[in-house]
Amino acid sequence: MRLITMYKRVGEAKLELYGCPIGCRFCAHKSREKRDVPLDQVIKFFSEYETKRVFIGGAEPAMQKRELLELMKALRKRGKEITLKTVGTDPAFLKDTLGLVHRYIIEVRAPLDDVEAIRRMTSLDEDAAKAHLADLKNSLEVLKGQKVRSMTRVLPTIIDPERMERMGQQLEGYVEEAQLIQFMSGGNDVPFEGSDRPSPPLERMEELGEIMLRHVPVVLLQGDGIDATMKR
Numbered sequence: 001m002r003l004i005t006m007y008k009r010v011g012e013a014k015l016e017l018y019g020c021p022i023g024c025r026f027c028a029h030k031s032r033e034k035r036d037v038p039l040d041q042v043i044k045f046f047s048e049y050e051t052k053r054v055f056i057g058g059a060e061p062a063m064q065k066r067e068l069l070e071l072m073k074a075l076r077k078r079g080k081e082i083t084l085k086t087v088g089t090d091p092a093f094l095k096d097t098l099g100l101v102h103r104y105i106i107e108v109r110a111p112l113d114d115v116e117a118i119r120r121m122t123s124l125d126e127d128a129a130k131a132h133l134a135d136l137k138n139s140l141e142v143l144k145g146q147k148v149r150s151m152t153r154v155l156p157t158i159i160d161p162e163r164m165e166r167m168g169q170q171l172e173g174y175v176e177e178a179q180l181i182q183f184m185s186g187g188n189d190v191p192f193e194g195s196d197r198p199s200p201p202l203e204r205m206e207e208l209g210e211i212m213l214r215h216v217p218v219v220l221l222q223g224d225g226i227d228a229t230m231k232r
């Protein structure tokens with residue numbers, strides 16, 4: 001398998017897979033080094049671990065779906081609880097994971113009909129941006145009724161209250177939690193459209209969180225000095 005990293009610590013085991021077809025301009029994963037590790041070694045690495053929960057994410061895990069399905073089946077047999085993070089590029093793959101995954105995290109970067117925002121964030125042309133948004137919508141349909149958290153990087157130059165309201169309306173009924181992450185607050189972003197430090201500020205994050213909370217029962221705000229759970 002092509003990995004960015006895999007590790008296990010007390011209470012946590014994580015697999016980050018390499019490669020994503022979206023190519024966001026602000027994504028730090030693109031510059032990470034790739035490691036090739038045979039599937040049987042990955043299975044052994046996590047099987048020998050006592051902690052039940054395994055997080056699988058990275059860039060986009062669906063790009064290695066054949067091996068990933070084998071891995072998830074092996075881990076389920078060993079009683080592991082899997083959290084799968086996805087960008088929503090492959091609804092058919094997500095359908096195949098039903099019953100194997102305990103919780104999904106789906107990356108939603110902008111409103112589901114906002115081709116312009118996706119084009120600003122990525123190098124996708126108009127047709128590819130439309131196709132990506134259609135895949136993302138279909139992925140949410142496939143996962144309806146599952147434990148799903150949406151994850152949004154709050155890009156200060158793009159994610160404004162109007163866009164957050166549209167996202168909330170579109171995610172209502174599909175996700176049980178929405179995680180809003182302040183841009184540049186972790187190690188996963190590179191500067192974008194002039195933003196090169198953690199932003200927007202806490203007040204704006206809270207305003208956007210309140211908007212999302214009208215539609216989703218739980219909103220998680222995270223960032224530099226920000227770690228709050230908002231509930232209805």
Ligand code: SF4
Nearest residue numbers: 020022023024027059
């Ligand atoms: S931010 Fe997410 S969707 Fe964008 S390139 Fe990185 S992994 Fe892919």
